[in-house]
Structure formats: C-alpha cells, structure tokens
Amino acid sequence: xxxxxxxxxxxxxxxxxxxxxxxxxxxxxxxxxxxxxxxxxxxxxxxxxxxxxxxxxxxxxxxxxxxxxxxxxxxxxxxxxxxxxxxxxxxxxxxxxxxxxxxxxxxxxxxxxxxxxxxxxxxxxxxxxxxxxxxxxxxxxxxxxxxxxxxxxxxxxxxxxxxxxxxxxxxxxxxxxxxxxxxxxxxxxxxxxxxxxxxxxxxxxxxxxxxxxxxxxxxxxxxxxxxxxxxxxxxxxxxxxxxxxxxxxxxxxxxxxxxxxxxx
Amino acid sequence: xxxxxxxxxxxxxxxxxxxxxxxxxxxxxxxxxxxxxxxxxxxxxxxxxxxxxxxxxxxxxxxxxxxxxxxxxxxxxxxxxxxxxxxxxxxxxxxxxxxxxxxxxxxxxxxxxxxxxxxxxxxxxxxxxxxxxxxxxxxxxxxxxxxxxxxxxxxxxxxxxxxxxxxxxxxxxxxxxxxxxxxxxxxxxxx
Numbered sequence: 347x348x349x350x351x352x353x354x355x356x357x358x359x360x361x362x363x364x365x366x367x368x369x370x371x372x373x374x375x376x377x378x379x380x381x382x383x384x385x386x387x388x389x390x391x392x393x394x395x396x397x398x399x400x401x402x403x404x405x406x407x408x409x410x411x412x413x414x415x416x417x418x419x420x421x422x423x424x425x426x427x428x429x430x431x432x433x434x435x436x437x438x439x440x441x442x443x444x445x446x447x448x449x450x451x452x453x454x455x456x457x458x459x460x461x462x463x464x465x466x467x468x469x470x471x472x473x474x475x476x477x478x479x480x481x482x483x484x485x486x487x488x489x490x491x492x493x494x495x496x497x498x499x500x501x502x503x504x505x506x507x508x509x510x511x512x513x514x515x516x517x518x519x520x521x522x523x524x525x526x527x528x529x530x531x532x533x534x535x536x537x538x539x540x541x542x543x544x545x546x547x548x549x550x551x552x553x554x555x556x557x558x559x560x561x562x563x564x565x566x567x568x569x570x571x572x573x574x575x576x577x578x579x580x581x582x583x584x585x586x587x588x589x590x591x592x593x594x595x596x597x598x599x600x601x602x603x604x605x606x607x608x609x610x
Numbered sequence: 611x612x613x614x615x616x617x618x619x620x621x622x623x624x625x626x627x628x629x630x631x632x633x634x635x636x637x638x639x640x641x642x643x644x645x646x647x648x649x650x651x652x653x654x655x656x657x658x659x660x661x662x663x664x665x666x667x668x669x670x671x672x673x674x675x676x677x678x679x680x681x682x683x684x685x686x687x688x689x690x691x692x693x694x695x696x697x698x699x700x701x702x703x704x705x706x707x708x709x710x711x712x713x714x715x716x717x718x719x720x721x722x723x724x725x726x727x728x729x730x731x732x733x734x735x736x737x738x739x740x741x742x743x744x745x746x747x748x749x750x751x752x753x754x755x756x757x758x759x760x761x762x763x764x765x766x767x768x769x770x771x772x773x774x775x776x777x778x779x780x781x782x783x784x785x786x787x788x789x790x791x792x793x794x795x796x797x798x799x800x801x
Contacts, residue, residue, distance in 0.1 A: 406788045437758050457696050457780050458773055464695045465770045468763070488672030489695050547766070566696035568620075568668075600669065609670060 410465055417510070424540040431541065431552055441550045445575070449558035450453040454499050456562020463503055464489075490567050493593065493601055497528055500560055508559070509536050526593040530560070551575040553587045560589055570594035611749075612705045613801055614653040615793065618770070619781045620697030622661065626784040626793075629653065633798040643705060644685055656682045657703045660689040664701070668693055674766075675759050678750055688749040692762035694769065696780070700762055704749050704801075715793040757800045764796040 398404055434447035469486045490496035497516055505513045509532075519527035535553045543550050553575040564571040572592045580586055611634075616627040629641040645652045653706075660680035667676050680689040687704065692700040748754060772784055 405775055405790050406768055406786075406792055408771070410767070410770060410774070454779065461694055461773050465767060469767070488695065489668075489674060490654045491669055491672050537733070566620075568697055589667045604669060 347559055379551040408530070410462065411469060414466060420536075420539075423536075427552075428538055428540065430555070434530075439549055445554035445557075448552060448554040449514070449561065449573075452555040452558025452560075453562040454561050456559040456564075457566045458562075459504065459507060460561065460563050460566045463499075463507055467503075490569075492604060493528070493569065493597070495592075496564065496567055496569055497530070497609075500563055501530055504534075504560075504563060508556075510608065524592075526590045526598050528593075530591065531554075531578075531586065533586050535585060538585050549577070550562065551577050553589070560591065561586045562591075565589065569597050571597070611637070611707060611801070612643050612644075613797065614641070614657060614703040614705075615655070615765075615797070616657055616703075617618055617765075617784065618658075618661070618699040618701065618703050620699075621781060622658075623781055623783075625655075625698070625782070626789070628790060628793055628797075630794060630797045631800075632801055634801070639794075639798060642707070652685065653687075654753075656685065656687050657689060657701050660691070660701065661699070661798055663689075664691045664693070667691070675697075677755055677759075690755075690758045690762075692759075692766065694766060696773070698769070700759060700765060702756075704754075708750055749774070758777055761796050761800040764800070765793055768792045768796075 352491035382490040431448070434444055438444045438447065464487060490497070490499055491589045502514045505511065513530050513532045515529075516529070517529045519525065519529070521527075534552070534560060535556060537553050537555055538551070541552045543552075557575040561571060563575040564573065571594065574590050575590075576588045577592060578586050578588045588604065611632040612629070613631065613689070614629045616761055617625040619625050629643075631639050632681045633639045642651065643653060659682075663680045664676065667679055671740045675691055676691040676693060676696070678688055681687070682689070686786045687703050687705050690704070692702075694700070768789055769784075772778055772786065772789055773780075
C-alpha cells in the first residue's frame with residue numbers, strides 16, 4: 347500500500363503541511379517525539395486495527411459532564427448489584443471472604459471517582475460539588491492533605507455523586523486507644539435496599555462494596571486505610587450501616603508532622 | 611523551547627511520555643534539546659530526579675498544579691508538576707532554546723564560512739527578541755506558568771477520560787494514539 351512511503355515522506359517534510367487538518371495522521375507524526383515510534387499513531391489507525399465506532403467518536407470525544415445530572419435506574423442498578431454479589435459469592439470460604447471480594451470490586455471505582463469528582467468541580471460552573479469542603483466553586487479544589495478534609499470529601503461530595511445526598515454522620519472514635527478510627531454512617535444504604543440477607547449470614551453487609559469505594563478514595567489521596575462495613579440497626583433505621591475507616595500508621599505519623607507544620 | 615512531558619503513576623511507573631517543541635512564535639513543534647541525540651535519556655534522568663521535590667511539595671501545598679518546582683541549571687531545564695487527586699504525577703520539562711551567544715560560538719567553531727557565525731547570531735538575536743513576551747523566552751514568568759497550567763488542565767481532562775475507561779486499570783501504560791494526539795494538540799495550543 348501507499349501508506350508507509352507516504353508516511354516517511356511526511357516525517358522528512360516536517361511541518362510544511364501541518365495546516366492541512368484533513369489527515370490527522372500527518373499532524374501526529376510531525377509533532378511527536380522522534381525517539382518514540384512516531385508511526386505508532388498511523389500504524390495503529392491503519393494496520394494494527396484500532397477500531398473506532400462508526401460515528402468516529404472515541405471516549406476522548408465525549409464530554410465528561412454529559413452524564414453529570416443523569417440518574418441511573420434503580421431497578422437496573424439493583425439487578426446488576428445482585429449479580430455482582432452472586433458473582434462474588436462463588437467459591438468463597440466465608441462471610442469475610444465474600445466481603446473482601448465486594449471490597450475489591452469497589453476499590454478501582456473509588457480511584458476513578460476521585461479523579462472524576464475533581465474534574466467536574468474544576469469544569470463545572472453552576473453547581474459546587476465540593477462546596478462543603480471549604481473551597482469555593484470558583485477556585486480549583488485542593489487535594490485533601492489532612493484526614494479531616496478527606497473525610498468531608500467522602501461524607502459530602504462523594505456521597506452526593508454516588509447517592510445524591512450526603513452521608514448521615516461522621517464521627518471520630520472516642521476510644522483513646524484507636525485515634526486512627528473514623529466512622530461514616532449511612533442510615534439506609536442504597537446498595538442494600540434490595541438485598542435480603544439470610545439468617546445464617548446475618549453478619550454480612552453488602553455495603554462492603556461501598557467500603558471498597560471509600561478505601562479506593564482514601565488510597566488514591568495517599569491515605570492508606572482499611573475500610574469495613576458493619577450493621578448497626580436502630581429502631582428507626584433497620585438497615586443502618588457504619589463504615590469504619592482505620593488509617594494506617596504512616597498516615598497518623600504524617601498527620602502529626604503536618605499538624606506541627608500548620609498545614610490545613 | 612523544547613518540552614518533555616511525562617505521566618508517572620503513584621508508584622513511579624512511567625505511563626506516558628512525549629517530547630515536543632514549541633509551536634508559538636514560529637516554532638515548528640519539533641523538540642530540539644541541547645543534548646545530542648544519543649543522550650536523550652538525560653531528559654528522563656532530569657525529570658525523574660525532580661520526583662523528590664514533588665513528594666516534598668505535595669503535602670505542603672494542596673493545589674493540583676504545583677507550578678515550577680525544580681531546575682537543573684547545567685542543562686537549564688525547568689520542571690513543572692501537576693498532581694492528580696488520585697496520585698498520578700504530570701511532569702513537564704521545558705528547556706529554552708540555546709542563548710544567542712552560545713549558538714553563535716558553536717556555529718563559529720563548526721562553520722567554515724565567516725558569514726555563517728554572523729547570520730547565526732543575528733538569527734538567534736532576532737528570535738530572542740521576537741519571543742521576549744512569549745512562553746518560550748522566560749520559563750519562570752507568570753505567562754509561562756499560566757500556559758503550563760492550561761496545558762496541564764487539558765491533559766488532565768483527557769487523563770480522566772482514560773481512567774474512566776472500564777478497560778483501564780490504575781498503573782497501566784497509556785497507549786492510546788488518540789490520547790497522544792490530544793496531548794500533542796494541547797501542546798500546540800498552549801506551549
């Protein structure tokens with residue numbers, strides 16, 4: 347085919363025809379790094395079979411705020427989540443194992459949501475998703491450096507992104523032995539709405555999936571943590587769930603250093 | 611001005627890198643570093659050595675864009691950093707074009723024709739005059755900071771799109787040619 351020689355000529359011609367946007371490959375090859383395989387773009391377009399949708403729109407052409415106010419059908423979510431629980435339940439040895447698997451399914455989601463949340467706060471003009479964490483919507487939000495801003499981020503913006511409402515409570519452990527433990531309470535977790543737990547598995551809480559999301563957010567921000575979900579029913583809220591966040595030693599040490607340095 | 615841009619995962623794995631030149635003030639978008647072609651690894655060497663500075667700065671400053679954080683004077687390489695909330699590091703090394711005096715002396719020693727050195731120095735002086743107000747001239751000026759910030763913001767948007775792909779796991783190399791072309795376009799637009 348005529349493709350390889352044409353491409354080679356383009357490289358040597360350098361930028362003489364970079365204004366012709368008709369062929370995006372030419373722009374690519376002229377500007378890309380000479381040590382990099384500059385023909386990578388061309389090659390993957392033509393020969394190695396990078397497939398693009400018929401409307402030529404890749405994920406990079408879609409706007410990230412498009413689905414910002416879109417809501418997911420609760421029924422379809424319940425169906426998918428039930429399938430996820432069933433999937434995680436295969437060949438598990440016990441409740442802890444099952445919860446660990448649910449946690450692992452949520453973890454990568456947390457890492458992603460973190461980036462998405464910040465992106466939407468930067469680009470969003472009208473709503474102020476991070477307003478509860480003391481930053482105005484005009485200036486770009488700060489990355490959380492201390493534990494408390496991080497918890498506010500989870501309690502407010504993250505919960506609103508996921509469930510369209512903030513979490514119900516945020517507490518610090520009262521016991522002096524465990525200063526690294528924090529609790530976030532959800533009175534009626536959405537994920538558990540259509541999950542009925544059999545009696546012999548009464549310890550199980552499928553919100554371990556949400557705990558995994560929280561763990562992903564904490565880890566992404568650089569706060570090593572273990573997050574678990576626990577049932578804590580009250581008369582009014584039979585499905586009340588407490589997410590227990592246990593931060594690691596390194597986080598607590600850093601917290602002390604930052605406190606001395608006056609970082610907020 | 612030549613640029614070397616790289617994305618590093620939170621565990622210091624290089625995910626993406628690209629070298630390009632300025633497209634402002636008549637630049638042709640091709641990187642011309644001061645190192646010979648056989649020593650291009652110097653870019654990576656310098657840029658990765660600034661990670662220590664990033665890690666020091668990232669807990670003192672909650673901004674995502676950390677501005678210009680490190681300089682390597684022997685190669686007059688300036689490094690700007692941007693941190694995503696999930697811990698990926700965007701590092702941009704920028705190196706202004708060689709100063710007119712050194713360019714003239716270099717061409718004077720190599721060029722055999724007397725006019726060669728003269729024209730080279732005139733050309734160098736002219737380009738430095740023309741770009742005095744542009745991004746290329748002064749790597750630490752507020753205009754440069756702003757341009758780099760805009761560039762980083764645009765790359766961040768595309769990075770988020772990459773990360774949101776269900777087929778992408780954290781720490782995977784970004785191989786998408788579309789991503790590369792987007793970064794190139796952002797570089798052409800802002801730098």
